[in-house]
Amino acid sequence: MTKFLTSAAVALALTAGAAAAQTTLYFGEAGPNRGARADAINFFTGQVEELSGGDLSFDTQWGGALFKAGAARSALADGVADAGTIIAVYFPQEMAAYGIADLPINNPDPWVGMKATDDLMRSNAQIQQDLANQNLVYIGTFTTSAVHIGCVGATINSVDDIAGLKVRGVGAYGQAFADQGANLVSMSIYDAYQGLDSGLIDCSQGYSYVVPALQWQEVIDSYTLLDWGQVGALGVFMNKDIFDSLTQEQQDVLMEAGRRIPDELGRILATENEAAVQMMRDKGIEVVELPEAERAKLVEAGSTYVESWKDTVSGMGMDGEAMLTEYRGLIDEYTQERDAQGYPWER
Template sequence: MRKVTTGLLAVAVAVGGLSASAVWSNAEAEMQMLRFAEFAPNRGTRAGALQWLDSELRERSDGALGLDIVWGGALLGARDAAQGVSDGVADMASIVPVYAPGRLVVYEAVDTVQLPDEWVGMMAAYELMTTHPAAIEEANSFNLHYFGNYTTGPTQLLSRDKPITSLEDLDGLTLRATGAFVPALEAHGASTVSVSQPKVYEALSNGSIDGSTTYYYVVKAYKQHEIANYITGVDLGQTLAFGIAMNLETYQDLSAEHQALIDELGRDFTLHVAELMHASRTETKAELAAGIDGHAIEMIEPAAGMREALVELAEQDAQRWIDKAGEKDLDADGIRGAFLELIAKYDAEHEAQGYPWDR
């Protein structure tokens, strides 16, 4: 699906009697607009990254390509984004593969490892999705071309009245949690419930939950710091099966030069988001500790071994993904092994050279 502004210009000229020069320059008139479906509103770090992407696409293509971003789920919501791009409702979209069950199982492998570092995780996920034959084949069979990656950043524990300093402190608490964190927390006596982030504030306020698995920027964005008093920095895993896909036919209709541009920009976008998310995490943590509008959160250092124990239990949940992969006759051990090798590769690079933006 493609939207070219030349057609709109022709309508304007025919109906309104306007000259082309009065509406657009020739370069703008020839720009191919790729319709981008974004389920989040036009605010925050990720929105800024998408605006950067649009600007870079226009500049690098000399005005030949641009994005028409439809915000806030007005075109496609999170749950139907992947299918919508596959069907051609949008040319590109932010997608979450778990909302397309059984279609992007290889991509879901990147969530089986409890890895806190944004850059290491995002670059490993990007390389897996752009080089592993099973990942490419699976995406293409769904009429998608993988573009680039996002991340939520590492997961922390927010609590209202009681600081969580050890595994024993989890006993008896009711915590909002999802995915692999559910069995990890329940193994230590916590009860877990599923609550969407926009409703966590109310749940904390009325006492229906004692805390939540969360991210620093989410605490600030949803003003959870107004009602909760503590964050335990457990630095559990991040959601990495979360990125951008392009309709495969749209990609294939591009010139070879523009296909190469898209692929290069996808990697650069992933790196850009990694830098933004790393900065956002460190800066927002400091803001929350210092206090926002008079509401400060105490940062709790977990007891020795607490994080490792939770990670061990959470990673056991990888069996659910292995079973999914088996249902599609995928080489689960090979795919997950390849991802672990990529993590080791980028971790070693970081240890030796630091982050790219600091070099």
């Protein structure tokens, strides 16, 4: 679909007897219309339509129909789609500030991580300006949940078992795998099934709910629960020109719908991750829980990439140390809320 068709998607269709026009926006998503993130996207777009009373709606294009994951940032900035999902690891420089949510800082709880990230992205003026300079507006955040690893022909029972394996890994987690002796292979998560099936890779960094969404259970024979941290820098962004062209009421609806994503996706993940792990066990896939001492080695291995991140964002004119302090404070705040009140869907 051309840029003309999608950006012109603020195509106004007058409804019969209505004084106002309905605004339809195009949403681009590289993944399939199944799994936890797809459910969260459908929730978000449904909330937009509900909160706006039908005034604002999305036409969601799945499976990379508008753009692939590696082209999302420029596609949204250029107006190939009006809104869509950006995964920060594919844009380590341009989306470095958002990449704070990908750091291996012992932050495995999906809801806590999403709430902290969402607060930071909305409130930090440095991040807001950096996005505006790229013609982007932040709307809401997702998470992959805790980072784990699925393998075929190998089982990771300890950090030492990683050495020599061909691993699809991304971001700081992938680099930490490489530091433990893995042969890192650059590959989209959507291509991991084929990579595992063909022997191009032995293992893939992954997340429990993704296994049934991408059918990995058909090709892996072991799955190790690392409970290390999460890849949380993926979420909904909009083309700033399009966002600015909307009414204040429509902008408010988009932002409110985005704020609601963490509670809904947190609820979904709590159910789907548990179900995915049980499904793997039922199919005879060996599920390994990495011992705490081995997990600590991974947390330590990832610490060098926290420092690298601070250097990167500081080189862009932002205060990486202050940003990290703010983020860790938000993680502590939402951890305390969870411990005191439980998760929102349990209250």
